[in-house]
Amino acid sequence: MGRQAREKRDRRARGEVAPARPAPPPTWTEQAAAWLWNPQPIARLVAIRILVPLAILGFMSSRLIHADDWIGRSGFHVPALPGDDYRQPLYVPDELPPVVALLEQEPVVVVHAPVAIA
Amino acid sequence: MTAPAQGPGSPSFRRALVVVAAVYLAGVFFEVAAPLPFVPRPLRYLMQVAKLFPHALDSTTEYRAEAYYCDESVYREIDVRPFFPIRANDKENRFERALFFYHHQPKVLRALDDYLVTSANRTGPPVGGVVFLSLRIPVPPPGQVKEPYRRKPLVEYPPEARKVWYATPSALRRERCHEQPEAPRGPPSP
Numbered sequence: 001m002g003r004q005a006r007e008k009r010d011r012r013a014r015g016e017v018a019p020a021r022p023a024p025p026p027t028w029t030e031q032a033a034a035w036l037w038n039p040q041p042i043a044r045l046v047a048i049r050i051l052v053p054l055a056i057l058g059f060m061s062s063r064l065i066h067a068d069d070w071i072g073r074s075g076f077h078v079p080a081l082p083g084d085d086y087r088q089p090l091y092v093p094d095e096l097p098p099v100v101a102l103l104e105q106e107p108v109v110v111v112h113a114p115v116a117i118a
Numbered sequence: 119m120t121a122p123a124q125g126p127g128s129p130s131f132r133r134a135l136v137v138v139a140a141v142y143l144a145g146v147f148f149e150v151a152a153p154l155p156f157v158p159r160p161l162r163y164l165m166q167v168a169k170l171f172p173h174a175l176d177s178t179t180e181y182r183a184e185a186y187y188c189d190e191s192v193y194r195e196i197d198v199r200p201f202f203p204i205r206a207n208d209k210e211n212r213f214e215r216a217l218f219f220y221h222h223q224p225k226v227l228r229a230l231d232d233y234l235v236t237s238a239n240r241t242g243p244p245v246g247g248v249v250f251l252s253l254r255i256p257v258p259p260p261g262q263v264k265e266p267y268r269r270k271p272l273v274e275y276p277p278e279a280r281k282v283w284y285a286t287p288s289a290l291r292r293e294r295c296h297e298q299p300e301a302p303r304g305p306p307s308p
Contacts, residue, residue: 039122089163
């Protein structure tokens with residue numbers, strides 16, 4: 001009788017439960033699936049939600065300060081091109097929607113009416 | 119230990135996202151290998167990201183402009199950077215991009231002409247026309263030290279480095295400058 005068989009017989013005699021076998025290490029496909037599909041800590045998602053808008057704002061900041069030139073009417077815009085031109089997949093005409101038009105920095109002209117002094 | 123985050127939407131929605139990603143990657147591949155004409159243009163635009171720079175360049179190209187000053191009746195270089203303030207000091211500004219993509223497109227060149235003349239006349243001496251040209255600046259061979267970039271005036275470049283792409287039609291230039299039209303040339307006198 002071998003050593004393992006003797007140990008098993010002795011455990012049974014003592015009424016003990018056999019120790020659980022250690023789980024086999026995960027294969028690379030299981031690791032990849034876990035990386036893709038397992039739930040991630042919520043803190044990671046919170047960090048992404050904070051950092052991504054800041055990164056986008058930083059990237060766009062040089063354009064945002066010239067919004068009138070960028071999407072308003074004061075800058076140069078390529079006119080509508082005829083036909084199927086790969087350089088212009090979508091033409092946005094000059095008439096801007098009101099929300100975008102708010103970004104235009106039109107000069108404000110203040111007219112002072114003459115005041116009659118009694 | 120923080121609570122686990124849930125993925126976006128249901129499992130079926132997430133599988134649909136995988137399908138969308140696979141279609142996009144296939145679109146990027148086919149846009150280079152064999153463009154699919156039935157894909158809408160805005161989508162094709164987003165898929166044109168592969169094989170953008172297949173060859174090394176031996177020179178860089180800069181675009182410049184000369185303006186015709188009505189008072190002096192001369193063409194002189196005009197600094198266009200104040201009129202294209204977004205990334206004015208690099209090649210990502212709108213003037214460079216417009217000429218890079220549309221230097222063969224008369225409609226765009228004419229619109230750029232109108233914009234530049236109008237903008238220049240708002241801030242400086244009257245301008246009647248423009249000339250758009252490119253400069254081909256050789257890149258030194260690998261290993262050779264290149265001096266840091268400095269925006270040199272146009273006159274410092276040899277004539278062979280320039281290539282003119284557009285000039286305001288003379289009739290329009292004269293009209294803007296309120297000049298008298300040229301007298302029609304008669305037959306040469308004997």
